[in-house]
Amino acid sequence: MAETQKKSGFAVMVGRSNVGKSTILNELVGSKVAITTPKPQTTRLPVQGIVSRPEGQVVFVDTPGIIQKSRDSLTQRMTKSAKDSLRDIDVVLYVVDPTRHIGDEEKAVMRMLEDVTKPKFLVINKMDLPEGEREFQDYYDDLQGLYDGTFEVSGKTGKGLDALLAAVFEKLPEGEPYYPEGQLTNMPSERWVAELIREKLFLRLREEVPYSTHVEVEELERREDGTMYVKATVYTTEERYKRMIIGARGQGIKEIGSSTRHELEAVMQTKVFLDLNVDTDPHWVDRME
Numbered sequence: 270m271a272e273t274q275k276k277s278g279f280a281v282m283v284g285r286s287n288v289g290k291s292t293i294l295n296e297l298v299g300s301k302v303a304i305t306t307p308k309p310q311t312t313r314l315p316v317q318g319i320v321s322r323p324e325g326q327v328v329f330v331d332t333p334g335i336i337q338k339s340r341d342s343l344t345q346r347m348t349k350s351a352k353d354s355l356r357d358i359d360v361v362l363y364v365v366d367p368t369r370h371i372g373d374e375e376k377a378v379m380r381m382l383e384d385v386t387k388p389k390f391l392v393i394n395k396m397d398l399p400e401g402e403r404e405f406q407d408y409y410d411d412l413q414g415l416y417d418g419t420f421e422v423s424g425k426t427g428k429g430l431d432a433l434l435a436a437v438f439e440k441l442p443e444g445e446p447y448y449p450e451g452q453l454t455n456m457p458s459e460r461w462v463a464e465l466i467r468e469k470l471f472l473r474l475r476e477e478v479p480y481s482t483h484v485e486v487e488e489l490e491r492r493e494d495g496t497m498y499v500k501a502t503v504y505t506t507e508e509r510y511k512r513m514i515i516g517a518r519g520q521g522i523k524e525i526g527s528s529t530r531h532e533l534e535a536v537m538q539t540k541v542f543l544d545l546n547v548d549t550d551p552h553w554v555d556r557m558e
Contacts, residue, residue, distance in 0.1 A: 276325035278359035292424035
């Protein structure tokens, strides 16, 4: 018998901000390739997570959430990035949160998807929550006829993701893998470390401060003694935010650095020296790639 031709392709995940796309991506890949926080706008640029199976390879693309109200340059760039991700893909996963009603942001995502001719799946997340907390489930159930399939999942527990993955593979075209088996993301190591630091910033800081920040890793190298040396700078837009990030007697940036270092050491299985600094640059958005 002839060997079954493998499949490969791209599945982009879209949705309003903070519906759990990054959590779903990490669960599908089986590793933390995208940062997650309870705050909106955590994902700023598309993140690719790679799933390789005997039947082939699917590259999932996690996109920034759509936010309608804010018109700052960062949000505009994130929205454009999400729209651009819909080009040259094979499957679209429209992720929704049944604890939130359909508002302007949700309608904006639906308009984005109207002209997409590739297979589209409606993915209803957070099904691990009690039914009483999913009070808008019926609204999303009514959308099912507009999509090629509907999947009730939980990014937190993994419920329903096997069925979703199988359906994605079914819709992919035949082709060779894009990445070697075992590779989980195409994100450069420097960017992944920068994103991890930014995650800790989001988790520690309140209100508008995290959204004024950007992280760049200038050095990432393994030294002769096996230690991983990381030099990174947190950029923020104003001096007052810089002072808030550093904290009294440097306690704030020390805690952010410590939590980042502990996670890096767990992932890299080696000692990490993190040289973390804070600086101001009101134009850091212009350097986002």
